Amino acid sequence: MFGLPDITLLTVGITIVVVIAALVYWGLTFEGHD
Amino acid sequence: MAADPVTIAVVSLYFIGMLAIGAWASKKIKNTEDYLVAGRSLGFWVFVLLMIGTVCSGMSLLGVSGLGYKAGWPTIWEQIFVPLSIGFCVIFFGVKLHNVAKTSGYMTVQDYLAHRYESPVALRSLAAVAGIIVSMIYLVGQYTAIAIVLMWLFAIPLWLALIIATLVTMVYTAIGGLYAVAWASLIQSVILIVGVIIMAPIIIFYAGGFTHVNEVMASINPNLVMPWNPSGAFAVPYIFSFAILLMVGLACAPHVINNVLSIRDVKYFKWAPLAAFLIYGAAMFLLKFSGFAGLTMVKEGIFALPAVTNAQDYVILYGIQYSIPTIAFWGIFAVIVLAAVMSTTDRLMLTIGAMVSWDLYKKVLRPDASDKNVLLLSKIVVVLSAISTMILAINPPDMLAILIWMGIGVMLSTFAVPLLAGMYWRGATRQGALAAMSLGLVTALIFGFLNYFKVVFAGVNFATIPLHFSFYSFVIAIIAMIVVSIATKKTTEKILDETQTGWYISK
Numbered sequence: 325m326f327g328l329p330d331i332t333l334l335t336v337g338i339t340i341v342v343v344i345a346a347l348v349y350w351g352l353t354f355e356g357h358d
Numbered sequence: 359m360a361a362d363p364v365t366i367a368v369v370s371l372y373f374i375g376m377l378a379i380g381a382w383a384s385k386k387i388k389n390t391e392d393y394l395v396a397g398r399s400l401g402f403w404v405f406v407l408l409m410i411g412t413v414c415s416g417m418s419l420l421g422v423s424g425l426g427y428k429a430g431w432p433t434i435w436e437q438i439f440v441p442l443s444i445g446f447c448v449i450f451f452g453v454k455l456h457n458v459a460k461t462s463g464y465m466t467v468q469d470y471l472a473h474r475y476e477s478p479v480a481l482r483s484l485a486a487v488a489g490i491i492v493s494m495i496y497l498v499g500q501y502t503a504i505a506i507v508l509m510w511l512f513a514i515p516l517w518l519a520l521i522i523a524t525l526v527t528m529v530y531t532a533i534g535g536l537y538a539v540a541w542a543s544l545i546q547s548v549i550l551i552v553g554v555i556i557m558a559p560i561i562i563f564y565a566g567g568f569t570h571v572n573e574v575m576a577s578i579n580p581n582l583v584m585p586w587n588p589s590g591a592f593a594v595p596y597i598f599s600f601a602i603l604l605m606v607g608l609a610c611a612p613h614v615i616n617n618v619l620s621i622r623d624v625k626y627f628k629w630a631p632l633a634a635f636l637i638y639g640a641a642m643f644l645l646k647f648s649g650f651a652g653l654t655m656v657k658e659g660i661f662a663l664p665a666v667t668n669a670q671d672y673v674i675l676y677g678i679q680y681s682i683p684t685i686a687f688w689g690i691f692a693v694i695v696l697a698a699v700m701s702t703t704d705r706l707m708l709t710i711g712a713m714v715s716w717d718l719y720k721k722v723l724r725p726d727a728s729d730k731n732v733l734l735l736s737k738i739v740v741v742l743s744a745i746s747t748m749i750l751a752i753n754p755p756d757m758l759a760i761l762i763w764m765g766i767g768v769m770l771s772t773f774a775v776p777l778l779a780g781m782y783w784r785g786a787t788r789q790g791a792l793a794a795m796s797l798g799l800v801t802a803l804i805f806g807f808l809n810y811f812k813v814v815f816a817g818v819n820f821a822t823i824p825l826h827f828s829f830y831s832f833v834i835a836i837i838a839m840i841v842v843s844i845a846t847k848k849t850t851e852k853i854l855d856e857t858q859t860g861w862y863i864s865k
Binding site: 326336344351353355 | 434435438442453569570571572573576585623624625626628629631632635639865
C-alpha cells in the first residue's frame with residue numbers, strides 16, 4: 325500500500341497507535357488538581 | 359533567487375508583527391517573575407503552542423525535510439519521538455516541577471536541582487554553565503537555519519542575513535521576556551502548522567503523489583522505504599538511541615522544561631501531551647514527506663539542488679519554489695520557516711538570560727541583588743547571547759540536522775540523569791548528581807567532537823559507532839549517578855518529601 329513495504333506500514337502504524345493510546349490513557353486518568 | 363517587493367513586504371510585515379508583540383509584552387513586565395515565567399499565567403493553548411514552538415526549530419523544516427531527502431523512511435522515527443518529547447516533558451517532569459514550584463517558587467529548572475540536591479551553589483552553577491553551553495550549541499544551529507532562508511529569499515550575504523535575523527529576534531525577546539516569547543510562539547506555531555498543512559501536500563502532489571514518491575525512492579534504493587536501514591546509519595540500534603535522544607533529550611533541555619513553570623493551572627497537563635503530539639506530529643510527518651517528494655523531483659530532473667555542502671537543507675525551499683511558482687507564496691513560506699526557527703531561538707536566548715541573571719548572579723554571586731538589577735541583567739544577557747551566537751554561526755556547519763542533534767545530545771547527557779534520578783529515586787545524592795552532570799557533559803562534548811570530525815582513536819572509528827554518540831555519555835552519567843550516590847551521604851527526608859521525590863506521579 326502507498327508504494328511501501330508492509331513492514332514499514334506495520335511498524336510505523338503500530339508505534340503511532342501505541343503512543344496515542346498511552347497519551348489518551350494519561351489524559352483520562354490525570355486529575356490535575358492545583 | 360532575487361528579492362521582489364511582495365516577498366520583502368510579507369517578510370517585513372512578519373518582522374514588524376513580532377516587534378509589536380515584544381512592545382505589547384514589555385508593558386506587562388513588572389518584575390523578574392513576569393520576565394522569566396510570564397507571571398505563571400499561561401493558558402492551555404498558549405502553553406501547548408509555546409511547547410510546540412520551543413521544540414519546533416530550524417531542523418523542523420529545513421533539517422527534517424533535508425534528512426528525509428538524504429536517508430528516507432528510516433528517519434521517520436524523528437517524526438514520532440520529537441512530538442512525543444513534549445508529552446514526556448509534561449508527564450515525567452512537568453507535574454512534579456509544577457506542584458513543587460507552587461510552594462518553592464522556582465524560576466528555572468536549576469532552582470529545582472539546587473533544592474532537591476541541597477546544592478545551592480555547586481550543582482546550580484554547574485547546571486547553569488552546562489545549560490549555557492548546550493543552549494549556545496543549539497542556537498548556532500538555529501541561526502544557520504535562519505541565514506539559509508534569508509540568503510535564499512533575498513540573495514544577500516550570510517553576514518547580513520544573520521544580522522537581520524538576530525536583530526529582530528533579539529529585540530522582541532529582550533524587551534518582552536517570556537510573555538513576548540509565548541505569544542510570538544502562539545502566532546509562529548499557528549503560521550507553521552497551517553502553512554505546512556497547506557503547502558506540503560502541494561509539493562507531494564507535484565512530485566506525482568505519495569505512492570509515486572515512495573515507488574521512486576524504492577527504485578533508487580529499497581532501503582529508503584524500509585523502517586530501518588541495516589546497511590546505513592539508521593540501523594535498529596541507532597534508531598533506539600535516536601528515539602531516546604529526541605524524546606528524553608529535548609524533554610530535559612532547559613529551554614523546553616522551563617516552560618512547565620509558566621502555566622496557570624496544572625489541569626492543563628491533562629490533555630497537553632496528546633494535543634501537542636497530534637498537532638505537531640501531523641506537521642512533522644508532512645514535512646518529512648516533502649523531503650521525500652523533493653528527492654523524487656531531483657531524481658526525475660525536475661530541479662537540482664545548489665552545489666553546496668548542505669544541499670539537502672535546501673530541498674523544501676526548492677520544492678516550494680517549483681510547486682507554487684507564485685511570488686507571494688514564497689514570502690509566506692519564508693515566514694513559515696522563520697517562524698519555526700525564531701520560536702526556538704527566542705526561547706533559547708531567554709533561557710540563557712535566566713541562567714546567567716537568576717541562577718549565577720542572583721542565586722550564587724549576589725544574593726542581595728535587587729529585582730530591578732536581575733531583570734536588567736537578563737535583558738543584557740539576551741542581547742549578548744544573540745550577538746555571540748551570531749558570530750559563531752558565520753561559518754555554517756555541513757548539515758544542519760547533525761549540529762542540532764549534537765546540541766540535543768549534550769542536553770540529554772547533561773540533564774536527563776540528574777532530573778530523572780532526582781525526581782524518582784530517593785537514593786540520588788548531591789555528589790551523584792554532580793558526578794553525573796559533569797561526566798555527562800564532558801563525555802558528550804568529547805564523543806560529539808570525535809564523531810563529528812570522524813576521528814579514529816584507540817582502534818575505534820567514531821564516525822561509524824553503532825549508537826548516537828550521546829547514548830554512550832548518557833549511560834556513563836547513569837553509572838556515575840548510581841555508583842556515587844550509593845557511596846555518599848543521603849539527602850535529608852525533609853527535602854525528599856518537599857520535592858515529592860519517589861517512584862510516583864501525583865495525579
